Amino acid sequence: MNPAGTTGPLSAADDGGGAPVRLEGLLKVTGAARYAAEHTPPGTAYAWPVPAGVARGRVVAVDTGRAMAEPGALAVLTHENAPRLKETGDATLLVLQDDRVPHRGWYVALAVARTPEAARAMAGAVVVSYEPEGHDTVLTPDHPGLYVPDKVNAGFPGSRERGDFDAAYAGAAVRVDATYTLTGLHNHPMEPHATTARWEDGRLFAHDSSQGATLVRETLAGLFGMDKRLITVVSEHVGGGFGCKGTPRPQVVLAAMAARHTGLPVKLALPRAQLAAVAGHRPPMFQRVRLGAGGDGVISALAHEVVTQTSTVREFVEQAAVPSRVMYTSPHSRTVHRAVALDVPSPSWMRAPGEASGMYALECAMDELAGAAGLDPVELRIRNDTATEPDSGKPYSSRHLVECLREGARRFGWAARDPRPRSRAEGRLLLGTGVASANYPVYLAPSRAQARAERAADGVRFLVRTDATDIGTGARTVLAQIAAEALGVPLERIGVEIGNTGLPAAPVAGGSAGTASWGWAVHKACRALGGLLAEHGGTVPPEGLATTADTADDVPAESRHVQAAFGAHFAEVAVDADTGEARVRRLLGVYAAGRILNARTARSQFIGGMMMGLGMALLEGSTMDPRFGDFAERDLASYHVPACADVRDVEAHWIAEEDPHLNPVGGKGIGEIGIVGTAAAIANAVHHATGVRVRDLPITPDKLLGTAGGPGRWSGAASGSTAHDLPT
Amino acid sequence: MKEFAYARPADVDAAIAALSGRPDGAFLGGGTNLVDLMKLGVTAPALLVDVSRLPLTAIEERPDGGLTIGANVRNSDLAAHPAVRTRYPALSQAVLAGASGQIRNAATTAGNLLQRTRCLYFQDVGKPCNKRLPGSGCPARDGVHRDLAVLGHSPHCVATHPSDMAVALAALDAVVHLRGPDGGRTVPLTGFHRLPGEEPHRDTVIGPAELVTAVELPPAPAGPSAFRKARDRASYAFALASVAAALEVRDGVVREARLAFGGLAHKPWRARVAERALRGAPATEEEFARAVGSELAAAEPLRDNAFKVPLAHALAVRVLARLAGLPDHDAATGAGR
Secondary structure (H helix, E strand, C coil), X not given: CCCCCEECCCECCECCCCCCCCCCHHHHHCCCCCCHHHCCCCCCEEEEEEECCCCCEEEEEEECHHHHCCCCEEEEEECCCCCCCCCCCCHHHCCCCCCEECCCCCEEEEEEECCHHHHHHXXXXXEEEEEECCCCCXXXXXXXXXXXXXXXXXXXXXXXXXXXXXXXXXXXXXXXXXXXXXXEECCCCCCCCEEEEEEECCEEEEEECCCCHHHHHHHHHHHHCCCHHHEEEECCCCCCCCCCCCCCXXXXXXXXXXXXXXXXXXXXXXXXXXXXXXXXXXXXEEEEEEEEECCCCCEEEEEEEEEEEEECCCCCCCCCCCHXXXXXXXXXXXXXXXXXXECCCCCCCCCCCCHHHHHHHXXXXXXXXXXXXXXXXXXXXHHCCCCXXXXXXXXXXXXXXXHHHHHHHHHHCHHHCCCCCCCCEECCEEEEEEEEEEEEECCCCCCEEXXXXXXXXXXXXXXXXXXXXXXXXXHHXXXXXXXXXXXXXXXXXXXXXXXXXXXXXXXXXXXXXXXXXXXXXXXXXXXXXXXXXXXXXCCCCCCCEEEEEECCCCCCCCCCCEEEEEEEEEEEEEEECCCCCEEEEEEEEEEECECCCCHHHHHHHHHHXXXXXXXXXXXXXXXXXXXXXXXCCCCCCCCCCCCHHHEEEEEEEECCCCCCCCCCCCECCCCCHHHCCHHHHHHHHHHHHHCEEECECCCCHHHHCCCCCCCCCCCCCCCCCEEECCCC | CCCCEEECCCCHHHHHHHHCCCCCEEEECCCCCHHHHHHHCCCCXXXXXXXXXXXXXXXXXXXXXXXXXXXXXXXXXXXXXXXXXXXXXXXXXXXXXXXXXXXXXHCEHHHHHHCCCECHHHHCCCCCCCCCCCCXXXXXXXXXXXXXXXXXXXXXXXXXXXXXXXXXXXXXXXXXXXXXXXXXXXXXHHHHECCCCCCCXXXXXXXXXXXXXXXXXXXXXXXXXXXXXXXXXXXXXXXXXXXXXXEEEECCEEEEEEEEEECXXXXXXXXXXXXXXXXXXXXXXHHHHHHHHHHHCCCCCCCCCCCHHHHHHHXXXXXXXXXXXXXXXXXXXXXXX
């Protein structure tokens, strides 16, 4: 649809290559699109949760007397009276089932009232008595509780060894050994988690802010021990997720329990200040990367060792070392994850789990290797490109990393770069540029879809129906495009119904797999409908025509190719030599992600990912307060997400990539790759600008302060965990 | 449920009367801070007296050559006013360095001065805080306090005042005009905000039912003035440290200097020690560094905010140097080569 393969900053004259605009755009900008908390069935009651005030222990008593005396009070649910739930494999959803407090902020009660104000007042009046226990919330690199999990997120082995790393590393001509530190990160979508739930005649209806209504329904069916056909979940419009709505979250369970308990529709919108404890986070992490290479920069030995945390509630270990198994040639490799279960909120999915964290470390280490080997960082990466995936030995279906690096270098003006750190300035601003590779695997999941042709006053109209979710990505629009193309009709003839479990089942919007997974089913259903229409001589009978497709048998369980998207990120930063403030002047990404279906929405996803990577590099961080056991930043004033004004110039480009092994949609998925490596490109640019290698994110001014030199410096300056390797 | 009464008196006297004898009430200006704190449950006034529409919206010339800024002048309007931009650039720059465009459109001059000090524990009703619950303790002292005070804090509170505007006003010798049940009074801006001491719940010296009606700016200082702020995020963020300064240099010697810091204390920090050291000193970076250092020698950083001292030092030296017309050293050649 748009093979143009490029789009820069949008202007009035440049509307994204003429790509279709979001079908629901008008509804959204006029406020007509209704989100989960904007449905108010008659008689709706409101719920407000009570978070645990201790970091670990037991609930001894819950005094609800004052709460129930509030005008409008309906009920207080606690572990003593809440409906019983069955286990589904995600213990973070087993709320109000027992007296355990596994971490601060875990919900211990739920107030329900006639108004949201009354529910909140009730929640404040519930008196919970605890028997506190000692808690441990601090991740350390040598924590005695560290273990190597069999599997990490997405089913990857916790540990892998190839060849003889120790010997190869010991014998390498050039070596890098560096440890990179990440603080906890939170997804913080614009729309907090929310549900409106009601029961009618034994049936459960829920409007839920989720990345996948199908999974929410199945999970609710398991938790409540009921036939999933008695449950309807709607996620029609979702105000962002970034992974923290990828699995059902407690709000949908609590709202459903409260609705059953009170017999009323119940609305629950989680307050922002509670999200950090219940919505998941990208866990803090120590990553030690060792690279051994020949004088030509070709890697012989690669070790990537991850230390991270999970909770006592559910094991979730980010697969941060996995990118090092697949990115570069590495005959001798050791990749291992170690985790410790702490008394902390449960970590969970956050945009590019594993890749975003791991590629930050690997791509910074590659920059350090380039410096150590005296090679250009782009050239170093090109020299370490590989035709087969090192871990599996399988060939790639397509891998255009080198093309992305070269195209990015050309567009960015990389060739003019003076490689010496601290070599360029504008007055007190130190300028630098950095590069990093990006990758994200192709995931695919079976999906179903229905296509219908119906007679309408203005001719034949087509409708595609699938329980996909549009979390702001443009999924609805792209599915219409796929249908229009498969049917050979104009886009205006296509209607799309998504975000409702009454539709054919579909997987979550996650793993950058939504468009390809849903799109395959939509494509298949539409092709079948086209055939059926032809059988009817091109005429739609009065009752209409419909076809249903299921890709369960089409999606290969095992492929003989490795499928992945690749990319390259380039960044230019200016660091104020007096204050240490690092600002991004330019961000440029080039991607090889298969076929790009909609230049407008694709650009938004790419630059959105890059912006989130900017946040990871310079701004975002959640600080664990070990005395209380929770994250200190609880609002968007203290948890800094980047805004448009935080980068002057951001560009996304892609190269035309045809990959016949992929799927009928032809895309590899673009939702996550924009954040992969971006933080490294920026951190590498900061090093180039200043000569200071900051190895712990975010790179806030305090970590660069005191590097200015010059007259009149404060002599009693504090120092951070930075390494100064200024050229002499 | 916590209900509150709402009143919107027509004039200043009626507003003061409405709040007299009501220690459980509060004046409401632009609402950008008070309403946030009410949503968080940090404060729960039983009565809101809305003064946001009182006709205190003028910026007027004073006979002495200064300006009177009405309490309800919106931050955006203050920053954009030609007289402010030309004669008090530090003030215009300070206002524009604060918050976002949307917030500046709503926030008033008086409300900006009266915004509460900031601290993550103050805003979290699940935690102790001497400011919110006197006597409950200060978890910030040994907790997450990277953004908090290095000057003038007490064992009871280490919060910082968030206003950028007030830092410029402090340097410019502004005067706050108050009216209360017992009539009017004026307070120098530098005496308007308090250090936490034993009473961290009191941010200012304002009395019961006292209303800020205006801020008076004396004639602009002789030399140029400027404001600069260091922050974590370019788009908008509270100050890690900020500096407002005015400097008059003649024949290479400082004749007059005004200097104030933001982000370092419970109040805008007028740097009188540094000012004394600057007067009569040669206008060189070395002298500026020495003078600013003499002020910051009083700093008592906490575990994780020691960086604020060299940060404030570097900011102030740079602002003074630029006001003095000294050239910037090229950073790339400043070190490392």
